[in-house]
Amino acid sequence: MGLQEPESKDGRRAESLTMLGISSIPILKLRDFLIVSIQIDLHDRMAEQLQQDILEQISQTQAKGVLIDISALEMVDSFIGRTLADTARMASTLDAEIVIVGMQPAVAITLVELGLSLGGVKTALNLDEGYELLQQTLEEKASEGQTSEEALAEEADDGGSD
Amino acid sequence: MTVVQIREEQDIVRARTTAKEAARELGFGLVDQTRISTAVSELARNIFLYAGEGEVHIEELNNHHGIRVSFIDHGPGIEDVDLAMKDGWSSVRAMGKGLPGAKRLSDRMEIHTETGEGTTVTIEKWLSPSSKLRIAPSPKPRGGPSLT
Amino acid sequence: MAKTKGIADLESRIERMEEILSVAACGDFGVQIETDTDMEKADALTAIETGINLLISDMGEEVRESTKKADELEEKLNLIEQQRKAIEELSTPIIKIWERVLVLPLIGTLDTRRSQRLTEALLTDIATTQTKVTILDITGVPTVDSAVANHILKTVAAVQLLGAECVITGIRPEVAQTMVHLGVDLSGVETLSTLAEGLKWAFRSLNLRMVEEQKA
Numbered sequence A: 001m002g003l004q005e006p007e008s009k010d011g012r013r014a015e016s017l018t019m020l021g022i023s024s025i026p027i028l029k030l031r032d033f034l035i036v037s038i039q040i041d042l043h044d045r046m047a048e049q050l051q052q053d054i055l056e057q058i059s060q061t062q063a064k065g066v067l068i069d070i071s072a073l074e075m076v077d078s079f080i081g082r083t084l085a086d087t088a089r090m091a092s093t094l095d096a097e098i099v100i101v102g103m104q105p106a107v108a109i110t111l112v113e114l115g116l117s118l119g120g121v122k123t124a125l126n127l128d129e130g131y132e133l134l135q136q137t138l139e140e141k142a143s144e145g146q147t148s149e150e151a152l153a154e155e156a157d158d159g160g161s162d
Numbered sequence B: 001m002t003v004v005q006i007r008e009e010q011d012i013v014r015a016r017t018t019a020k021e022a023a024r025e026l027g028f029g030l031v032d033q034t035r036i037s038t039a040v041s042e043l044a045r046n047i048f049l050y051a052g053e054g055e056v057h058i059e060e061l062n063n064h065h066g067i068r069v070s071f072i073d074h075g076p077g078i079e080d081v082d083l084a085m086k087d088g089w090s091s092v093r094a095m096g097k098g099l100p101g102a103k104r105l106s107d108r109m110e111i112h113t114e115t116g117e118g119t120t121v122t123i124e125k126w127l128s129p130s131s132k133l134r135i136a137p138s139p140k141p142r143g144g145p146s147l148t
Numbered sequence C: 001m002a003k004t005k006g007i008a009d010l011e012s013r014i015e016r017m018e019e020i021l022s023v024a025a026c027g028d029f030g031v032q033i034e035t036d037t038d039m040e041k042a043d044a045l046t047a048i049e050t051g052i053n054l055l056i057s058d059m060g061e062e063v064r065e066s067t068k069k070a071d072e073l074e075e076k077l078n079l080i081e082q083q084r085k086a087i088e089e090l091s092t093p094i095i096k097i098w099e100r101v102l103v104l105p106l107i108g109t110l111d112t113r114r115s116q117r118l119t120e121a122l123l124t125d126i127a128t129t130q131t132k133v134t135i136l137d138i139t140g141v142p143t144v145d146s147a148v149a150n151h152i153l154k155t156v157a158a159v160q161l162l163g164a165e166c167v168i169t170g171i172r173p174e175v176a177q178t179m180v181h182l183g184v185d186l187s188g189v190e191t192l193s194t195l196a197e198g199l200k201w202a203f204r205s206l207n208l209r210m211v212e213e214q215k216a
């Protein structure tokens, strides 16, 4: 599979992983995006590990977006929910967008009753739509960047004519 | 009754999967199963985080009326229960959703706690309001026969 | 009567009485003490035996009667529950109004249980049909207090977690007023006045465009 092994000097980390008995969740890379599919019931340390892995992969691959498929997750409690929301916030400081995909209806209902809204994390019904949403967001970002660059250039022009 | 010991972090997963399975066997629908396993996850984690260890007791309520899960620990206890029940209050700067959230997800919740002694939290989820009303026919005759 | 007669088999008959009484005490009323039908042989104990027999059969009858009543009551409760469900389903149709667009016209009052069932039905529909936009029309909700508003907001939040969009339509002016007075935060929610506006919004969100056909 497309599991990305951390590079060279991280041999130490791989060792500590086996020691802790954590089987890491595969992170696949597709063009500018990373795809993660959570297929097992996450215990807390695994969720934390996943967060760390995703952030490392973003910085290593310069990925612009991450799709996290949680359609196999039967339960999201406050810990997993907070870890997912935190990961999304942290990713955006690395200039990557996270979209959470395929949440089960029972999980969504329970999360809302628990009192969690996932703090504005982007969601999509399935991988296809998640992919589209990511592309759309990136295009918007790019055009915003452009206009602000243009605005800066104009300002500079104004400054020059003064 | 099923008992799940909470000693390490993975036990939280064991507690919630056991509770979910019990709920499914009792006839709860998928959403209620998820409510129950989520509440159990929160309260079992509280044992692990704040008391270090304890037990989760999962049992059926009388006459298939529902499920009861008790979370028993001999940890530090909760100093101010009203405060702990407040949405968003946490002694460790977490989200403070565990206790109030578990209450919202269940039909009844009770906390018995004493500082220095420990904490017992009990939640119940009932199958349906009509099953609560079910009247069990009493086969017992009233009093013994009198021969006067 | 039989005063002068001696009592035959006194010990074994008393033993039998005790036995029968204890069986009855355990809830089995199908038992009776065997008595001589021959009136001539009746003695002082026969009257007691007959009395016990009568008592046991009466109690059996009574218990059967009350069990039957309990069964009937349970049947009626089940019927009421079924009817309640039927009414609930009738009052909350989820309509697929366009490819990937659902309309849920809310009618009547919303309590916790009803709104929970509704949300469950709606989310299941959204997930199975992969519906992109849901229009929640509240024209038929007579009063929106903070509890009702909360139910609606929770439904919207759950729909959004699935990755679908949700717009609330049919907010009457007085409802808008009370919502603001109650401090209901609608900032994260799209709201529009009419169902038609909602449908237009849905089309836009699906990148569909309505065009008037030009007559040749």
Ligand SMILES: Nc1ncnc2c1ncn2[C@@H]1O[C@H](COP(=O)(O)OP(=O)(O)OP(=O)(O)O)[C@@H](O)[C@H]1O
Pocket (backbone or CB within 6 Å): A078, A079, B042, B046, B047, B050, B051, B073, B075, B076, B077, B078, B084, B085, B089, B090, B091, B092, B093, B094, B095, B096, B097, B098, B099, B100, B119
């Ligand atoms: N079993 C327990 N023993 C001792 N203290 C407890 C126990 N359970 C809860 N508490 C106390 O009650 C507070 C509130 O608990 P609650 O589960 O609501 O929030 P939290 O654990 O702080 O955050 P969250 O559950 O959202 O991650 C905790 O911060 C803790 O101080």
Ligand SMILES: [Mg+2]
Pocket (backbone or CB within 6 Å): B042, B045, B046, B097, B098, B099
């Ligand atoms: Mg907690």
